[in-house]
Amino acid sequence: MTDRFSFALHATDGAARTGAISTPRGTIRTPAFMPVGTAATVKAMLPDSVAATGADILLGNTYHLMLRPGAERVARLGGLHSFMNWDRPILTDSGGFQVMSLADLRRLTEEGVTFRSHVDGSKHFLSPETSMEIQRLLGSDIVMAFDECPALPADEARVAESMRLSMRWAERSKAAFGDRPGHALFGIQQGGVTRELRQESAEALTRIGFDGYAVGGLAVGEGQEAMFGVLDYAPGMLPADRPRYLMGVGKPDDIVGAVKRGIDMMDCVLPSRSGRTGQAWTRRGQVNLRNARHADDPRPLDEACTCPACRGYSRAYLHHVVRAKEMIAGMLLTWHNLHYYQELMAGMRDAIAAGRFAAFEAEFHAARAAGDIEPV
Numbered sequence: 001m002t003d004r005f006s007f008a009l010h011a012t013d014g015a016a017r018t019g020a021i022s023t024p025r026g027t028i029r030t031p032a033f034m035p036v037g038t039a040a041t042v043k044a045m046l047p048d049s050v051a052a053t054g055a056d057i058l059l060g061n062t063y064h065l066m067l068r069p070g071a072e073r074v075a076r077l078g079g080l081h082s083f084m085n086w087d088r089p090i091l092t093d094s095g096g097f098q099v100m101s102l103a104d105l106r107r108l109t110e111e112g113v114t115f116r117s118h119v120d121g122s123k124h125f126l127s128p129e130t131s132m133e134i135q136r137l138l139g140s141d142i143v144m145a146f147d148e149c150p151a152l153p154a155d156e157a158r159v160a161e162s163m164r165l166s167m168r169w170a171e172r173s174k175a176a177f178g179d180r181p182g183h184a185l186f187g188i189q190q191g192g193v194t195r196e197l198r199q200e201s202a203e204a205l206t207r208i209g210f211d212g213y214a215v216g217g218l219a220v221g222e223g224q225e226a227m228f229g230v231l232d233y234a235p236g237m238l239p240a241d242r243p244r245y246l247m248g249v250g251k252p253d254d255i256v257g258a259v260k261r262g263i264d265m266m267d268c269v270l271p272s273r274s275g276r277t278g279q280a281w282t283r284r285g286q287v288n289l290r291n292a293r294h295a296d297d298p299r300p301l302d303e304a305c306t307c308p309a310c311r312g313y314s315r316a317y318l319h320h321v322v323r324a325k326e327m328i329a330g331m332l333l334t335w336h337n338l339h340y341y342q343e344l345m346a347g348m349r350d351a352i353a354a355g356r357f358a359a360f361e362a363e364f365h366a367a368r369a370a371g372d373i374e375p376v
């Protein structure tokens with residue numbers, strides 16, 4: 001265990017990388033997938049169960065936590081780790097993205113964003129300084145710089161203006177974060193799908209200097225092809241000796257494609273959200289447990305999976321509890337989905353270390369192309 005935040009690269013294979021982030025709260029093996037614990041819980045999962053799936057770190061949402069239960073309250077109660085009973089690393093976002101997507105009556109100025117809570121209509125203000133303070137109160141291990149991100153498609157002038165505002169905010173975030181040994185601050189590259197803007201953003205962030213760098217402003221409606229197009233060059237613009245984080249991604253094939261292009265960390269609500277709507281992600285692709293084809297199927301969801309849903313239950317049972325809207329349906333499918341995502345990450349880490357990422361990727365796509373098992 002260390003009292004510092006650090007990142008070590010262990011192996012590369014093409015642009016793909018594997019390594020480890022060391023923090024006082026534990027090691028994060030990369031490439032890493034971070035389950036999303038929006039409101040101080042990964043929905044339908046106990047923290048021990050999240051850890052059992054193989055997660056080294058989870059993500060908390062500043063916007064949600066500042067509104068309810070409130071960052072000062074969490075701090076009084078000992079910080080987010082203690083509050084939610086998760087003692088491993090936590091990354092918090094800056095709140096900026098969710099203010100843009102969820103809050104009402106936003107007003108954006110150079111200083112920050114004023115908005116009304118989607119929960120109770122109360123008025124709030126977020127800026128680089130207040131976001132750093134809230135993330136400090138939460139006790140986050142990896143803090144994200146406060147930024148602004150336009151939804152794509154947006155015209156280039158709007159993207160450029162927004163990126164430059166985010167770079168000024170990145171500088172203010174760094175100043176407000178200060179010197180906090182053991183905690184990390186990540187800068188966020190913006191610039192939409194324009195290479196020159198991505199370069200300008202990367203240079204601005206590198207000049208300020210961060211512990212890690214996120215590729216922001218993707219997975220906001222541009223589609224996989226455009227996203228991969230940016231990832232073909234954007235990660236390479238960021239310092240190679242720092243972790244690179246792709247925010248809000250994604251589906252399994254997005255994740256494999258992002259790791260192939262040099263991304264080290266990702267987060268997404270998809271495995272947990274899908275689990276609550278009867279959708280499972282497997283080696284063979286997506287399976288809808290609501291479908292009547294599963295009603296008499298005594299086989300597990302995935303015979304090779306070691307998660308509790310696959311070891312203890314049939315497709316018929318999962319179908320039944322999904323249709324009956326029983327709570328255990330969301331619990332079992334969330335567990336399976338998170339387990340599958342973590343197995344995928346472990347498989348990629350091993351493949352990169354062994355120099356066989358291309359073969360891993362080919363096998364990944366072949367298994368999905370073969371599709372789900374035939375109905376009984």
Ligand SMILES: [Zn+2]
Pocket residue numbers: 301302305306307308309310311336339
């Ligand atoms: Zn399973």
